[in-house]
Amino acid sequence: MSSGTLPPFAVLRAFDRVGRLGGIRKAAHSLQISHAIVSRHMAALETFLGVTLYNRRTGELTEAGRRYHARISAAISDMEAATSAVKGAHARPLTIWCSAGFSLHWLAQRLPDFRTGARDRSGPLVDLHSTDTEPSFRHDEADGDIRYLFDDDAKTLPDDMRAEEIARPVVFPVAAPSFRIGRHGALRKREDILDLPMIQERSDAEWASWLSLQGLSPRVSQPVARYGQAHLALVAARSGQGVALANHYLVADDLASGRLVKLSPDDGPWEPVRLGAYYFRCSRPRWNEPLVARFRRWLHKAVAQDEQAWSVPDGSAT
Structure with a gap:
């Protein structure tokens, strides 16, 4: 040497x-x-x-x-x-890992807009990995990662990683239109939801937190089953198994098509509860790379457009 x-x-x-x-x-x-x-x-x-x-x-x-x-x-x-x-940024693909529910119900539908929005009309190719497994940035498995983190989980971040909040959605209960509550098919009182079969993901923690923030007992009814991913819990809700917690990023299409409806009590709307947020995360050395920075800017713009379209009173029936 x-x-x-x-x-x-x-x-x-x-x-x-x-x-x-x-x-x-x-x-x-x-x-x-x-x-x-x-x-x-x-x-x-x-x-x-x-x-x-x-x-x-x-x-x-x-x-x-x-x-x-x-x-x-x-x-x-x-x-x-x-x-x-x-x-040229299109010389290599941009590898993005994303939680299964968000990628299936929101991101995958909008990725073509990221490409066609580029000046050269062809844009960079995005290699999307839909997975609930987090990538290893140290081993260069991904350029960026998008997933929902509950507020307690988002407080700690490795020294070699940066994170940016993308969206903090309101969480609300949904069910299939065929799902009947009582004799009249409606929640008469807020506490009536405690008697319904609640569809859970990995545990009852999300339901317990949501109920507590509604001023109700965090007593969670026995679930029909537990589903490890949000989009699987929504499949159960569509089939009429019970009530699931969701947000617009996961159920906007279902609400628009009528496959799912929001459940609202007769005695007043739910409190607008936010339990966490979707974050974009990346290794610190690559945070300001042109392609990564362009993707972050596009994410914020796409989220803002949809948030404006969904700006209806929280807890309203759809």
């Missing part, structure tokens, strides 16, 4: 991949070179710096390696962003 101020870029590139992907063999596979070459690059870089960067027993970066990688990774991301800006 030369005795210049900086190590060769190939060496830094290999070190960056080892740090991002968590191992020499994974970095070698990503770079399409042999793991022996990556191992030599790591050894050469450690000699150049005079410190140990990689624990070969555990396969992890040392403390010095993590500190150095944070800055090297940010610098390489800046160079990638600058190159993409010159070549």
